[in-house]
Amino acid sequence: MIILDVNKLSKDFGYGQLFEEVSFSLNEGESISIVGPNGCGKSTLLKLIAGEYSPDSGVVNIKKGASVSYLDQTSSDRVDDRTVDEVIKDAFVKVKEMENSIKWYEKVMENPESEEQYNKALNTYCKLVEEFSLMGGYDIDVEVGVVCTGLKISDHMRKQIYTTLSGGEKTLVQLAKALLQKPDLILLDEPTNHLDIERIEWLENYIKSFKGASVIVSHDRYFLDKMSNKILDLSGITPKVYNTNYSGYLQERERDFEKQMAAWHDQQLVIKRFQEQIKYFSEMGMAKNSSTLCNRAHSLQTQLDRILERRVEKPQEQRKLRMGFSEERKSGKRIFQTSNLIVEAPDGRKILNGVNLTVKAGERIALIGSNGSGKSTFVKTLLGKQTLPCSGEVFVGPSVKIGYLPQIINFENENLSLLDHFREDACVDEEKARRILSAFKFYKDDVGKKVKTLSGGERIRIRLASLLQQNVNCLVFDEPTNHIDIPTKEVLEKAINDFEGTVLFVSHDRYFINKFAEKTVEFENGQITIYEGNYDYYRQVKLRNCR
Numbered sequence: 001m002i003i004l005d006v007n008k009l010s011k012d013f014g015y016g017q018l019f020e021e022v023s024f025s026l027n028e029g030e031s032i033s034i035v036g037p038n039g040c041g042k043s044t045l046l047k048l049i050a051g052e053y054s055p056d057s058g059v060v061n062i063k064k065g066a067s068v069s070y071l072d073q074t075s076s077d078r079v080d081d082r083t084v085d086e087v088i089k090d091a092f093v094k095v096k097e098m099e100n101s102i103k104w105y106e107k108v109m110e111n112p113e114s115e116e117q118y119n120k121a122l123n124t125y126c127k128l129v130e131e132f133s134l135m136g137g138y139d140i141d142v143e144v145g146v147v148c149t150g151l152k153i154s155d156h157m158r159k160q161i162y163t164t165l166s167g168g169e170k171t172l173v174q175l176a177k178a179l180l181q182k183p184d185l186i187l188l189d190e191p192t193n194h195l196d197i198e199r200i201e202w203l204e205n206y207i208k209s210f211k212g213a214s215v216i217v218s219h220d221r222y223f224l225d226k227m228s229n230k231i232l233d234l235s236g237i238t239p240k241v242y243n244t245n246y247s248g249y250l251q252e253r254e255r256d257f258e259k260q261m262a263a264w265h266d267q268q269l270v271i272k273r274f275q276e277q278i279k280y281f282s283e284m285g286m287a288k289n290s291s292t293l294c295n296r297a298h299s300l301q302t303q304l305d306r307i308l309e310r311r312v313e314k315p316q317e318q319r320k321l322r323m324g325f326s327e328e329r330k331s332g333k334r335i336f337q338t339s340n341l342i343v344e345a346p347d348g349r350k351i352l353n354g355v356n357l358t359v360k361a362g363e364r365i366a367l368i369g370s371n372g373s374g375k376s377t378f379v380k381t382l383l384g385k386q387t388l389p390c391s392g393e394v395f396v397g398p399s400v401k402i403g404y405l406p407q408i409i410n411f412e413n414e415n416l417s418l419l420d421h422f423r424e425d426a427c428v429d430e431e432k433a434r435r436i437l438s439a440f441k442f443y444k445d446d447v448g449k450k451v452k453t454l455s456g457g458e459r460i461r462i463r464l465a466s467l468l469q470q471n472v473n474c475l476v477f478d479e480p481t482n483h484i485d486i487p488t489k490e491v492l493e494k495a496i497n498d499f500e501g502t503v504l505f506v507s508h509d510r511y512f513i514n515k516f517a518e519k520t521v522e523f524e525n526g527q528i529t530i531y532e533g534n535y536d537y538y539r540q541v542k543l544r545n546c547r
Contacts, residue, residue, distance in 0.1 A: 001028055003066055003185050003213040004049070009058035011044055018044055021058065022239045024232055026185075026213035033216045033224045033246065036234035038457065038485040042217045043073060045234070046187050049215060066184035066212075071175055073189045080162040084153070084173055087162045088144060091180035095137045102128050147176050150202040151195075152370070168194030175203075184212040192220045193482075196370045197508050219486050221246055222510035235487075237313065260315040267312045274304040334397050335359045335474055335502045336382050341392035343377050351377050351388070353526030361397075361473075364503040366513045366535070369523030375506045376407055376478055378523070382504075383476065400502075403472035407479045407506070409459040414452035418442060421451050422462060426469040440465045456483030464492065477505040481512050510535045 004026040011018045018041035026032055034042045047053040049060050050070040062068060080087055089096070105125040112118035136143065148158065151172055157165075162173065171194050178186060186207075192200050204226050207214060218224055224231070224246035231242040231249040240256075242249040278300045285293030336359040343352040351374045359365060367375045380386045381394060383404060411421055423433045437447055440461045454462065460483055467475075475496070481489050493515060496503060507513055513520065513535040520531040520538045531538040 001063070002026070003028055003030075003063050004215070005061040006049065007059050007061070009045070009048060009060065010056050011041060011048065011053070012056055019234050019239055022232070022234075023058075024230065024241045026215070026230075028184075028213060029211060030230065031207070031214040031216060031228050032230035032232055032241070033218060033228040034232045034234060035224070035246070035249070035486060037487045040234040042234060043189050046070070046072070046189050046215060046217060050187055062185060067181065068185045068187065069178045069181040069183035070187040071171075071178040071189060071191060073193075078162075078170065078174075082162055083158065084160050084162050084165070085144075085158040087173055088148070088153075088158070088177050088180065089140070091177045092137075092140050095132065095135050095140065098128055098132050098135070099137060102132060143180060144176075147179055147206075150206060151176050151199055172199075179206060182210075182212075186210065186212060186214045188214065189217045190219070191216065192218055192223050192508075195508065197368060197510065198370050200508065200510075219481070219484070219489065220509065220511070221486065221489075222514075225511075236316070257315050260312065264312045264314045267307070271304065271307060274300055274307070278304065333361050334395065335361055335363075335400055336397070336504070337393075337395040338378075338382070339393040339395075341378075341381065341390065341394065343374070343381060343386065343388050343390040345388065350526045352381070352390075354392070355526075355528050357521065357528060357530075359502060359504055361502055362500070363518060364516045365505070365519045365521060366517035367504070367506045367521050367523065368508070368513065368535070368538070373523040374526060375523050379476060379478055379504070379506060400474050401470075401472045402474045402476055403467045403470055405460070405463055405467065405475075405477045405480050407482070409456075409463050411451045414450065416451055417448050418451055418454070418462065419447035422447075422465065425466045428469065436465055436469075437462075457485070457488070460484055461488070473501040475499065475501065475503045475505070477503075477507075479506055479508070481507065481509045 002025055006022060006024050009022040010020045022045065024032060034045060036042055044053060048055050049062075050068065050072075051060075052070075102125065105121045105128065108121040109118055109125065112121065132138070148154075153172060153176060157169065162170065165173065175188075175191055178188070191203065195203065200220070200223060204223065207227060214227070216224070216227060226245075228245050229243070231244065231246060233240050233242065233249065233253065242252050244252060278297050281293050281297035281300065284290065285295075285297055336357070338355055338357050341352055341355040342350060345351050355374075355378065367378065369375050377386065377388070381390055382396065383402065384396075413421070416424070419430070419433055419437065422428075422437060423430060426433065426436070428436070434447060442458075442461070451459075451462070460480070480492065484492070489512070493512070496516060503516060505512075505516070515534075517534040518532075520533065520535060522529045522531065522538065531541055533541075
């Protein structure tokens with residue numbers, strides 16, 4: 001049964017068409033993921049479906065009586081002075097209203113004005129109790145507990161005031177509320193942001209058991225592969241739906257590109273041949289004053305006009321960043337080595353407790369683990385940026401030149417313009433700075449923005465632009481794919497792939513880990529476990545050990 005039908009939806013905010021005539025439908029149990037570069041209208045399309053925006057043309061039809069739940073990217077901006085638990089239980093507004101009605105009828109039955117009033121109240125009460133039970137009213141605390149456990153929302157956090165939470169924590173709470181609503185249609189905008197791998201995998205299993213339909217926007221390619229049976233591509237001139245998962249979409253998109261390029265090339269040959277013949281017969285007709293030859297040229301022109309009416313558009317390859325790391329001369333064999341490394345939290349808890357790890361030249365190592373397990377703490381300790389008490393030995397090779405991309409990017413002077421910051425950071429003149437920034441999609445007026453106004457993705461791009469001006473032989477990244485769209489990820493991956501030095505990175509991006517990790521180091525309870533392979537290998541070993 002169809003839950004959602006989107007028919008020829010178009011939207012233009014006045015600065016250019018975002019998308020035109022988007023159409024797709026979803027049945028119960030189906031999931032579609034919307035992909036495309038930042039700015040192509042993915043989040044806008046979700047808002048149109050949710051009814052928060054109105055389309056310029058086209059319609060959105062949602063099954064009559066179907067409930068809709070929407071998690072948007074701005075959920076972390078909301079202000080609410082209630083506890084987290086109260087915010088989460090907003091998912092059960094209808095159930096709570098029914099519970100209040102039940103309590104009201106209980107009071108009526110305690111002191112009825114007449115036997116008739118009592119009987120009517122009892123009759124309504126019984127119906128409400130039955131409906132309340134069917135709606136899961138008696139299982140609210142159990143359901144909330146299941147979702148909070150899966151998303152690792154602790155009892156302590158549930159008692160906190162919502163407004164005091166971090167942006168990531170607020171998003172987590174809003175995600176929990178959206179899931180608990182058990183809608184017929186769920187709209188998720190970047191649901192895996194701020195989630196570690198364990199939370200993401202729990203979310204995948206939860207959504208898979210979901211019987212409704214879902215529309216997802218995400219830059220997490222591994223997540224898209226597992227969750228989607230349809231892909232809506234908004235990156236081209238004409239939106240297109242692919243009935244497959246993300247990996248299948250990549251293959252089909254490549255075949256479409258090659259097919260359209262071949263069709264365009266063949267049509268260009270035909271057009272060129274007609275143009276040459278038209279020119280020949282026109283010139284000959286004029287020279288010989290021959291109406292027959294002129295008519296022939298006119299007839300050919302009519303045929304060419306018909307061809308041009310059915311012109312095949314040349315497929316446009318998406319403009320990508322140009323990226324490649326400048327490499328310093330080779331380092332020694334040992335890049336980093338820790339011996340019995342201990343780092344303590346202010347409360348005395350040992351974040352790292354006797355960690356021993358050696359990173360050799362040329363290795364590509366992924367650091368994984370749940371949020372708070374010590375990954376970023378370990379990286380900061382290696383780089384000498386640790387302010388917490390620590391003991392043990394940390395060795396950094398004397399010829400190691402490090403390019404570092406932190407998880408949270410701050411600027412020394414947040415009031416500088418993007419251009420002035422980059423000129424200072426990269427030590428380049430204005431002409432070269434503008435040229436480099438343009439390669440990173442910072443155009444014209446963009447370079448005049450103050451760096452304090454930059455989004456997370458823009459901060460990563462400007463930091464990457466600075467890194468490219470350095471000569472390095474070791475890259476250390478802390479969540480490098482956070483906040484950047486898939487095309488930018490692909491360019492970053494190409495640059496890393498061409499880099500011959502050492503790569504050490506913290507990531508929850510399983511696709512990225514699979515692509516680069518030759519060794520995976522899991523952080524858990526202050527200790528590490530080393531797996532000689534990528535993420536899929538790590539999962540296989542973990543599953544084997546659990547049997």
